[in-house]
Amino acid sequence: MRGTRDLLADLVGFDTTSATSNLELIAAVEALLDTHGVPHSRQLDPTGTRANLVARIGPPVAGGVVLAAHTDCVPVEGQPWSSDPFTLTPDGDRLVGRGVTDMKGFLASALAQLPTMVAAELTRPILLLLTYDEELGTVGAPAAVELLLSTQPRPEAAIVGEPSLLAPVTAHKGVRAFTTVIEGVDGHSSQPQHAANALVAAARIATHIDDLARRHRDAAADPSFDPPYTTCNVATLHAGQAINIVPRRAELTWEYRPVPADDSDALVAEVERYATEVVLPELRATTGRGTITFRTDAAARALAPEQGGAAEALVRRLTGSTAPASSVPFATDGGHLQAAGISTVVCGPGSIEQAHRPDEWIATEQLAACDAMLAALVEELSA
Ligand SMILES: [Zn+2]
Structure with a gap:
């Protein structure tokens, strides 16, 4: 034995x-x-x-x-x-x-x-x-x-x-992690009217995620945790090649760590809604082209x-x-x-x-x- x-x-x-x-x-x-x-x-x-x-x-x-x-x-x-x-x-x-x-x-x-x-x-x-x-x-x-x-x-x-x-x-807390991929249209920096800047779209989404983080911080809800609120982290952003090229593709990784009361899909739904309803129309405004996709990398409850x-x-x-x-x-x-x-x-x-x-x-x-x-x-x- x-x-x-x-x-x-x-x-x-x-x-x-x-x-x-x-x-x-x-x-x-x-x-x-x-x-x-x-x-x-x-x-x-x-x-x-x-x-x-x-x-x-x-x-x-x-x-x-x-x-x-x-x-x-x-x-x-x-x-x-x-x-x-x-x-x-x-x-x-x-x-x-x-x-x-x-x-x-x-x-x-x-x-x-x-x-x-x-x-x-x-x-x-x-x-x-x-x-x-x-x-x-x-x-x-x-x-x-x-x-x-x-x-x-x-x-x-x-x-x-x-x-x-x-x-x-x-x-x-939970841990929910995501990769958001933005596909735009590349072009010469002197001709932005024929391009769609994926980096700028990614930055807009990143800023929105940070806005949500502030909202959660200000609504601090669960004293059993340090800090007592759901946190968000914008972790990496890869985009761009050269000073005279409009970036075609951007990849953004981010996570949130919800307190139990916030552990639903609502936060990611809010980010997706903003990306789809606000950022995507801007991305497509010049060429009519562009996509934004979300991938879940981790989902610990x-x-x-x-x-x-x-x-x-x-x-x-x-x-x-x-x-x-x-x-x-x-x-x-x-x-x-x-x-x-x-x-x-x-x-x-x-x-x-x-x-x-x-x-x-x-x-x-x-x-x-x-x-x-x-x-x-x-x-x-x-x-
Ligand atoms: Zn372990």
Whole structure:
């Protein structure tokens, strides 16, 4: 039987940097599930190189608990690591390696409990939910949640094991990212009457996005966040070739991070409306030609605090935590689970302070505390 630390070493050994394949890791988890006779289903992404995975330990009845973990991790390029990031390296009472905190430690802890989970006579199931490319904007999560709900009876609660030092986190903003492409008509700078300037159109849209950002700032609405409002960022603008050419094409990237109350498609609809109704007619005024298109690059849903939420109450029973529920400045797959009607809390070992950095580490004491939380979950669900 392999313990949490051995399993963590296995998981860290797979380079699952976002946007690369996670299939080797998924296959290893499937093999482990098979040795315990646990049924599972895999779902490939459209490229066939990444997969989500759902497994159920216990009876096929409603009211189970989801343990959710993303399998990808952030890149190591350009970071000064003092050991091989894909080899789990002990350092005193810490373990070092890419993903140990974010969030292979939680996954290793869940997998280490498999024998206990299988041996227990669970009256409600534990559902493992593994996703891909979370770090790119919860890319795999929407399909993963569909897979969960289409293959399993409806669960009652979900624990997303992102690093929170095992304290309950009940809120985060969403992250919605877009690329807007403006196609105009190029021409000599002396002849603007025969051209359509894509750069100017992009700048008009960028300014409008910033106007919306100010409006949200002035209407500051949610004191559980810092800052207490939805933010917008105009991030990159690529356009233009030379001083005497009217730019034909512009590409603008931008994002907004909505507080839960603002997490709808309304903001992007407002930007699209302005682009279509105001900027596009100007772009087309001289030549009759020009297009503006929007592409969604990331769509992480916000997590909203729940009144008397089942998931938060569950982790408080399991950990004994009396820490006040808090919000975090990053998004998780949890927003998608909550949007599907599953009570959701973020609670996992390690601290986000230790994530995404060179020499990412987790305290062995945090892993042991996570093991204890999941052992308590097994007990609760077999009562
Ligand atoms: Zn994470």
